[in-house]
Amino acid sequence: SNKVNYTKLSKEVSYALRHAPWEYELELDKNGWVPIAQLLQAFHETADWQNIELDDLKVMIEKSEKKRHEIKENSIRAVYGHSVPMKIIKEEAIPPKFLYHGTAHNFLSEIEKNGLSPMSRQYVHLSEDIETANLVGKRKDKTPIILAINTENAREKGVKFYLGNEKVWLADSIPSEFIEVF
Ligand code: HQG
DSSP, X not given: OTTOOHHHHHHHHHIIXXXXXXXXXXXXXTTSOEEHHHHHHHHHTSSSOTTOOHHHHHHHHHHXXXXXXXXXXXXXXXXXXXXXXXXXXXXXXXXXXEEEEEEOGGXXXXXXXXXXXXXXXXXXXXXSSXXXXXXXXXXXXXXXEEEEEXXXXXXXXXXXXXXXXXXXXXXXXXXXXXXXEO
């Protein structure tokens, strides 16, 4: 439909699939998937989304500058960002030697002391490139700091990394010894 506000739809789909599936009577499987039919049914019961269709979800994903959601067969999931109580299982993979994390100046001393924690999400979010890290950090600080994570050293000491999308990697936590201000 041509009247759909895809940014607004994406935000509500993220809310449902990352944070509060129960508000939509949805149950995520262990990898975060839900049947598209169930998501559409739940959204049709809201005031804002009575007419959305599968095609709208596809356009929402295509139009987004970030790959936040993905569709496979008859299911949809959020790719990253989860805060639901049950930990979503992500696929372990070997990242590039350095990953980056953009954050606010205010957090630096805490991060240097305690490393990177997932805070309110399930995983720490890391960026493949500095530009992306900068955009992430800008959500918190006009002139964010960029941290570089030595993933090779971290992996040698048992830190695991997981696939998000082409630009986003995930980790359970990153001890400060593997973090440097870039
Ligand atoms: C900070 C958005 C103090 C961390 C983005 C970050 C990303 C600590 C904040 C994705 C800390 C958490 C995730 C510690 C970490 N002490 N502060 N020990 N450890 N922090 O929003 O990575 O548009 O949960 O530096 O673009 O900023 O929603 O994580 O600043 O891809 O798709 O705690 O969400 O994507 O903040 O962002 P967040 P994030 P979407």
